[in-house]
Amino acid sequence: MDQRTSGADALTQKNDAAPALLGVVCGLSAALFWALGFAGTRHGLKVGFTPVDLLVHRYVWSGIAFLPLVLRAGISDLCGIGWGRGLALMVLGGPVMSLISYTGFQFVPLGHGSVIQPSCATLGGLLLAALFLKEHVSASRLAGAVVIVGGLGVIGAESIGHIGADGVQGDLIFVLTGFMFAGFGALLRHWRVSAFSAALVINVLSLLLLPLYFLTGGLARIAAIGVSENAIQALAQGVLAGPAALYLFAVSVQRLGVARAAVFPACVPALTLLTGWFLLGEPPTALQAAGLVTVLCGFYLAQRQR
Numbered sequence: 001m002d003q004r005t006s007g008a009d010a011l012t013q014k015n016d017a018a019p020a021l022l023g024v025v026c027g028l029s030a031a032l033f034w035a036l037g038f039a040g041t042r043h044g045l046k047v048g049f050t051p052v053d054l055l056v057h058r059y060v061w062s063g064i065a066f067l068p069l070v071l072r073a074g075i076s077d078l079c080g081i082g083w084g085r086g087l088a089l090m091v092l093g094g095p096v097m098s099l100i101s102y103t104g105f106q107f108v109p110l111g112h113g114s115v116i117q118p119s120c121a122t123l124g125g126l127l128l129a130a131l132f133l134k135e136h137v138s139a140s141r142l143a144g145a146v147v148i149v150g151g152l153g154v155i156g157a158e159s160i161g162h163i164g165a166d167g168v169q170g171d172l173i174f175v176l177t178g179f180m181f182a183g184f185g186a187l188l189r190h191w192r193v194s195a196f197s198a199a200l201v202i203n204v205l206s207l208l209l210l211p212l213y214f215l216t217g218g219l220a221r222i223a224a225i226g227v228s229e230n231a232i233q234a235l236a237q238g239v240l241a242g243p244a245a246l247y248l249f250a251v252s253v254q255r256l257g258v259a260r261a262a263v264f265p266a267c268v269p270a271l272t273l274l275t276g277w278f279l280l281g282e283p284p285t286a287l288q289a290a291g292l293v294t295v296l297c298g299f300y301l302a303q304r305q306r
Contacts, residue, residue, distance in 0.1 A: 019255045020256060022251070022255055023252045023256035026248040026249070026251040026252040026255070027252035027256065028264060028267070029245075030245040030249040030252060031265065031267040031271055032271055033241055033244055033248070034268045034271075035268050035271035035272040035274075035275050036240050036275055037236055037241025037242075038110060038114045038268075038272045039272060039279055039280060040232065040233060041102055041236075042105050042110045042280060042282070043232070044057075044229070044232075044233050044236075045105055047229050049222065049233065050221070051099050052099065052213065053221065053233075054098075054237060055095050055099050055206075056210070057233040057234050057236075058242060059095055059098075059203050059206035059238075059242075060206065060238070061239070062199075062243045063204050063205075063206050063207040064207070065203075065243070066199075067207065069200055070204045078201050080197070081191075081197060085187070085191055086205055089198050090202050090205045090206065091180075092180045092183045092184035093202065094205070095206045097177050097180045100173060100177050101113065101117060101173070105170070107166045107167060107169050107170030107173070108167050108170030108171060109282060110272060110273070110280065110282050111273050111276065111282070111288040111292070112170060114272035114276070115151070115273075115288070115291060116175060116178060117177050117181070118178065118265060118266070118268055118269055119148050119152055119178065119295050120178025120182070121178040121182045121185070122144075122178075122182075122266075123145055123179075123182070124181070124183065125182045126141055126142075127182070128185075132186055133189060140301050147295075147297050147298030147301060148294075148299070150294055150298070151291045151293075151296075151298055152291065154287055154290050154291035157287060195246060195249075195250060196246070199242075199246050203242070266296065266300070269295060269296070270292060270296065273289075273292060
């Protein structure tokens with residue numbers, strides 16, 4: 001009897017471990033894809049793409065793929081979200097935010113944007129949760145916010161001391177986009193819009209900008225850069241950092257729960273620095289590494305439940 005019970009318990013643990021392992025693999029893959037999107041942005045700007053060119057690669061391909069789904073669900077009310085809310089989400093978490101973020105990489109190294117933007121998104125999320133959504137913010141999360149601010153101060157010191165005014169400008173751009181994304185997340189929770197529905201609407205609404213891009217000569221500009229470089233951006237921006245990462249992260253949330261899955265976006269800064277080092281030849285400086293370690297500690301505290 002005891003042996004049968006022990007065997008049943010072992011089988012149950014094995015069956016529980018398989019979905020959890022899948023959730024971990026999907027979460028880490030999503031974080032890696034987001035990191036590759038950051039690295040792809042930095043590379044694209046170096047080879048001659050403008051921020052607007054990268055924006056097209058980020059949203060047009062997935063927008064075309066998602067258009068039939070939105071038409072089927074109802075274009076008149078944008079899948080039930082509504083045009084007003086859809087446009088607000090497009091500004092805070094879609095092409096407007098992305099365009100500003102891409103511009104920031106013209107002023108500072110990869111390590112700055114990849115750490116500052118997610119950090120400020122976390123800080124903004126905590127602030128909006130307390131003030132706008134009236135959620136309780138634990139002492140641990142407040143301590144995490146303080147530690148994150150300290151890490152950002154370390155990275156900001158590098159901009160002031162070694163890069164100059166352009167560096168400060170670039171860092172402030174990522175502060176802005178981080179808080180914009182925090183607003184995006186707060187509105188998703190306030191309006192109870194699923195991440196998948198928001199992704200559908202944002203990508204399809206982005207197609208409205210395509211005629212203006214063609215009229216300003218954008219198609220000829222990206223064609224001149226070459227097929228291979230455009231293919232890299234279509235993959236990095238339009239597939240990996242976009243719908244693929246979103247889908248994998250959603251699977252991770254389903255398998256592990258929201259609290260445990262929230263760890264994976266916190267891995268993005270470290271993975272971005274590593275991919276930038278190995279793929280682009282941009283090793284992190286001592287201050288960037290110190291700022292990253294400090295920020296990761298803050299992420300850990302900010303994501304604890306107590």
